[in-house]
Amino acid sequence: MSKNEERNRAVAAARDYDPSKVEFLEHEFETYDLLREHLPIARSEVSQGVGVQGGNVGWVLTRYDDSCEVLRTPEDFSSQSMDYPVRAWIPQAIDPPMHTGYRRMLNPLFTADAMTKLEPHLLEYAEKLVDEMLEEDAFDFVAKFADPFPSAIFCELAGFPAEDYSQIMDWKNTIMHANDGHPRGRELACARAKTMGLELGDGDALLPETATAVAGTTAQEVYAYFGELLEQRRANPRDDLISKLLDTKYQGERPLSQEELEDTLFLLFMAGLDTVASALGLIVQGFATSPDKRREFVALMEDPQKLGPAVEELVRVHAIVPLPRRVTREHSFHGALFRQEDMVTVPTMAANRDAEEFPNPHEIQYDRSPNRHLGYGLGPHRCLGIHLARRELRIALQVLHRKLPDYHLDPDQKAVAFGGMKGLASLPLVKG
């Protein structure tokens, strides 16, 4: 194919760029490579789903360096970028300097030391789930392990009652996965739209305004639920995040308002339930189809010196988040004119596979060094729960492979993927 034809393909790919479409995932990395080579700062015709006002445009960046620059420059690239249901989440949607205050308050709750104390519990719970999962020869890894493991841990840590687990997951799926190919998310959102008397639309996707209305109503319920829990913990504090949040002071000066408490819980709720689950699903799916890489991992995983870097490499290769940012002022970014209110998407999965930063980017190299990947983000918004996520991933992968070193995809049932903050809704596996 000639250079011009390739470029025209890149142009078409950029114009249609929509990572929330599950079909996009079929050629995801090929598309990012094509864009990085021909259109590293590419303008898209598809509003990035969130917050793009009329006349403003979407951009997609695929180079590692550009991605770092955007994530490190919150004054030009704001995180107040999405249409959040009801209110913006704290601290994800807040820019410095307010953001700094919130992070100072939240960071102590998620330190490495604090998370290390959880390890025995993580191990015990992972073993229990894996044992239960392996009672069958064929099983859905997502339903049996990837979803419940981090979610149940998080609910416990946060202080959400265990009996509310399935309700919590339904809320999360309705808000996060109404329109990204997630079957349960869509089913829940459609059901709710019907009870609300809203039009669904004819295509695969829900009408955007319907999805927004459904997310809003669902979020109201979540807020009400948080309100009750906060009420209970005010009366009877426990050793959980809700109680700790009630105890902390913003800038050491004042307690959080009711709204701040709820908005913070909302973010923790969304971040705690989906991210590790998605990463686990994608990593294990990769292992199911690349037995050599799996065996290599199994061979090194008992060596603590090697396990950490290996899991980092897996997170690099299986980054899940296209990060949205909003341009705060008109400026030239290298040469492209970014206007105020333009939306910039930084797909971490694209930056993480830039050969300029990561030689042989598509290959898993467990001892890759340096490995400054963006799987946990970068800059002031870098993942708050990184220490928990790392421990969950290590322990989950260790426990799974100790008990089940060999497995493959179920030939009779296909895995179901979803786009956006991508992941798997199901991953049917078979032992052996």
Next chain:
Amino acid sequence: MSWREELSAQQQRYYAEGRYQTRTLADEMRDGATNHGEALLIFHSDTRPSAANLAEMHRKSLALAGALHSLGLRPGDAIAIQVPNWLEGALAFQAAMQLGVVVVPVIHIYGPAEVQFILRESRARALICPRAWRNIDYVERLERLDRSTLPNLQHVIVIDDDPPSDCLSWRDLEARARSSFAPPAVAPDDVCLLIFTSGTTAEPKGVQHTHNTLLAELGRGSTMPKRGATLSAFPSGHIAGVLGLARLYLNGGKTILMDNWDASAAARLIEEHRVRNTQGTPFHLHGLLETAAASQRDISSLTDYLIGGASVPPALVEQAQTAGLATYRCYGSSEHPTISSGTPSDPIDKRARTDGRLLDGCEVRILDEEGADLRRDQEGEIVCRGPELFVGYTNDALNAESFLPGGWFRTGDVGVLDTDGYLRITDRKKDIIIRGGENISSKEVEDILAHHPAVIEAAVVGMPDERYGERVCAYVILHHGAKLELPEVLDHFAAEGVARQKTPEDLIEVDELPRTPMGKVKKVELRRRLAK
């Protein structure tokens, strides 16, 4: 590397920097119609006044694209548009962009000889022109075209309800409009504009622009203020006219276009519409200031005046400043529409005496006779490159000599880049006359004069002119005993079928011409004589 490879390497760079993008002019026009559909275009004309907003323009042009498609025009074909600043011209331009058809704007004064050349060189499949406008009878000109050398030209559309029998009327074209027409996909590197410019060669040169080069020029937004009403009097056949038309879709303010420059009408329109921005040459600005003062028109709303197209007398800039008007100069050409531009906030000294600073992404080098780089403040030939640089002439023979290694384009102009980064054009290497903003090739005029039986040799230079900047002055060596007067020259040029503006207005009979040792006429010497 060939010039083509050099340019291709630069394009690659502009993509890497994000300067080249995924869009076409059709995208911008569609978005303009969506984002500011109510923005009004007023076509001021004595003969064919009209008005439309961007939403209407978009709807009509899409239907018109369907009509052109039904005539057999396909992406990559060319359509010549020799229409003054009228609604029809703007619609045809927009329709062509929708259809992926290359627009060939033709300056309205061009006669059958130039039009013949342009139609042949561009292989245009269609031509749109008025039936008659002002003192020009376009139909009479059409009859003088030699269609036998124009096998590609299948349709002539005349903007009149009663066209000649072998032409379509504008109404016939509109009758073919299909509102359901779905425009084809167009690539941003496709050529969308082929504009002919007079240069050092006798024949006009076909300058090719793509969506990317034009959008790089338009998208910066810094060459034109965005708020308030705009008055545009640049003729539609010029690069400035084309860009002005495209720009209004991006900016969305009210725009008033004039089909003919009339300083008193301009002053009235500025007063009526509270026009804030306009552009023109020194000729236009001078006329406007004079008329406004004489007629007591209130043109105080006008704050920004972008001045270009010819050498700009500093005194004029200062005079405008006194009248409350911040004028600033810019420098560019059909090949590279804006290389540098001042801004209303530059110091008056820089605005009066320089052509502004290089625009983002533009680069220039100043070279000596041997092609070596000169330092700041040294005068030499300007070579340039930038994302809005054209992608080559249609006549490939011109390209090899026009581009240097690295994709640098030889402007043929002489200038200085000062230590503050302001560019100043001091002279031109290319042998042209700029009369009221029109480039006239000296060589072309000389060739026509040489056809006259009385003339042995002619050398043509610009005579300084307060009104037009320059006018055409011919030095002629005549056959022994022969006589030549201006009226006879006028008849001769009319018979040759070229634009009237190219006809010499001064004739100086000489026995010999000053020459270099190589025998080349020393134009510098001739110009110097006139300046005295």
